[in-house]
Amino acid sequence: MSAENRKNGPMARPSHDAVLAAWLGELSSPNTRSSYRLDLEVFARWCAERGSVPLVADATSIVEFQRERSNDGDSAATVRRRWSALSSFFQSAIAQGARHDNPARGAVRPASRDASTTTALLSQREVDEHRRNAAAIDPRLAALVALITLDGFKLGEALAIDVEHLSGRPPHLWVAIVRRAGAGRVQLVEESAHAVHAVARPRTKGPLFISARATAPTATPSRLTRFGADHLIRQLNQDDEGRVTANALRRYHMVMSRAAGAEPDHIRERMGLADVRSVRRQLPHDA
Numbered sequence: 001m002s003a004e005n006r007k008n009g010p011m012a013r014p015s016h017d018a019v020l021a022a023w024l025g026e027l028s029s030p031n032t033r034s035s036y037r038l039d040l041e042v043f044a045r046w047c048a049e050r051g052s053v054p055l056v057a058d059a060t061s062i063v064e065f066q067r068e069r070s071n072d073g074d075s076a077a078t079v080r081r082r083w084s085a086l087s088s089f090f091q092s093a094i095a096q097g098a099r100h101d102n103p104a105r106g107a108v109r110p111a112s113r114d115a116s117t118t119t120a121l122l123s124q125r126e127v128d129e130h131r132r133n134a135a136a137i138d139p140r141l142a143a144l145v146a147l148i149t150l151d152g153f154k155l156g157e158a159l160a161i162d163v164e165h166l167s168g169r170p171p172h173l174w175v176a177i178v179r180r181a182g183a184g185r186v187q188l189v190e191e192s193a194h195a196v197h198a199v200a201r202p203r204t205k206g207p208l209f210i211s212a213r214a215t216a217p218t219a220t221p222s223r224l225t226r227f228g229a230d231h232l233i234r235q236l237n238q239d240d241e242g243r244v245t246a247n248a249l250r251r252y253h254m255v256m257s258r259a260a261g262a263e264p265d266h267i268r269e270r271m272g273l274a275d276v277r278s279v280r281r282q283l284p285h286d287a
Contacts, residue, residue, distance in 0.1 A: 013097060013098050013099075014093075014096050014097065014098045016053045016054065016055040018096075019055060019093045019096055020040065020089070022092065023088070023089050023093070024036070024037060026092060027088075028265075029276065031265075031268075031274060031275055031276060032265075035081065035085070035275075036085040039081065039085035039086070040054060040085055040086070040089055042069075042082065043086060046065050046068070047061070054086070056099075057103055058103050059103040059104075062083075062104055066079055066082075066083065069082070083104060086104045087102060087105065090102040090103060119248050119251045119282065120243070120244075120248040120251070121248075121251065121252075121255065121284070122248055122249070122251070122252045124256070127252050130236050130244060131145055131146065131149070133236055134236060138232060139195070139198050139199050140199055140209050140210075140232060141232040142195045142198075143158075143192070143195040143196045143198070143209070144209070144229060144233070145233075145236075146189070146195040146196070147192055147195075148246060149249050149250075149253050150188075150189040150191055151186065151188055151192050152250065152254070152270055152271040153250075153271075154246075154250065154271075155229055155246040155250075157179075157272070158208075158209070159207075159209055159223065159224055159225075159226065159229055161175060161177075161207075161208040161209070162205065162206060162207055162208060163200045163203050163204060163207075163208055164204075164205050165177070165208075166196065166208070167185070169197065170190065170194045170197045171193050171194070173188045173196060173197060174186065174187050174188070175188060175196075177272075196208065203221075207223035207224065209223065209229070210222060210223065210224055211224050211225065233249075250271075251282045254267055254279055254282045254283060255282065255283060257270070264276050264279045264280055264283070267279045
């Protein structure tokens with residue numbers, strides 16, 4: 001025992017609240033932190049009804065908690081996420097010296113159901129061909145495909161862009177955009193920057209994507225609708241197989257970003273998604 005411990009006595013173990021605060025502080029993703037906090041609150045209420053707290057739970061308690069939540073209607077995905085939250089909490093408690101084991105490891109980890117998407121998985125060769133065809137069909141289509149595949153924009157986000165939202169010039173072009181996390185600017189990939197600039201010029205205001213290739217000088221440009229954009233994208237289909245959709249084009253961006261080494265949470269943030277699971281569902285199982 002050190003001189004300090006002989007003087008002050010054995011070090012007290014951290015309290016439940018202290019462990020909880022430290023654990024939440026370790027979670028870098030705000031979305032993960034929020035969802036895990038709620039998951040532990042559910043477990044804490046369950047423990048409180050039994051006169052206990054999560055910090056002293058054992059494997060039997062976690063198994064019973066999982067069983068009751070499943071019987072109450074929680075989905076398999078929810079039960080699995082709560083297992084992950086509890087396992088993370090107890091692992092942090094071990095690191096903080098609050099306990100010596102992780103009881104979640106003693107419970108059966110809920111099986112993962114196949115959450116794969118039905119959205120088509122496009123290859124780079126296919127997307128390259130679609131981009132060449134888009135450039136030949138309509139400059140608006142070329143810009144839309146570039147924004148979705150190269151920059152990860154949602155179709156609705158791309159259609160909402162006004163010319164005033166653009167700043168800079170290719171190859172350094174930024175777009176002001178409002179997403180869940182708030183307003184910000186996105187720097188476009190060089191190919192997207194040139195495609196968007198070609199659609200915007202020589203206009204200085206109004207919708208970036210308008211409903212016709214040209215309008216009368218005195219007419220007010222009308223914003224391209226989702227229906228009109230879908231009609232443009234359908235022109236990329238050469239046959240009935242492997243139909244091109246905005247969702248398939250956006251999935252390509254996620255898959256290629258992951259292949260380039262980007263972490264799912266970084267992809268989520270870049271694409272303005274609320275939950276990293278929205279990214280993981282689109283990735284191949286081995287990504």
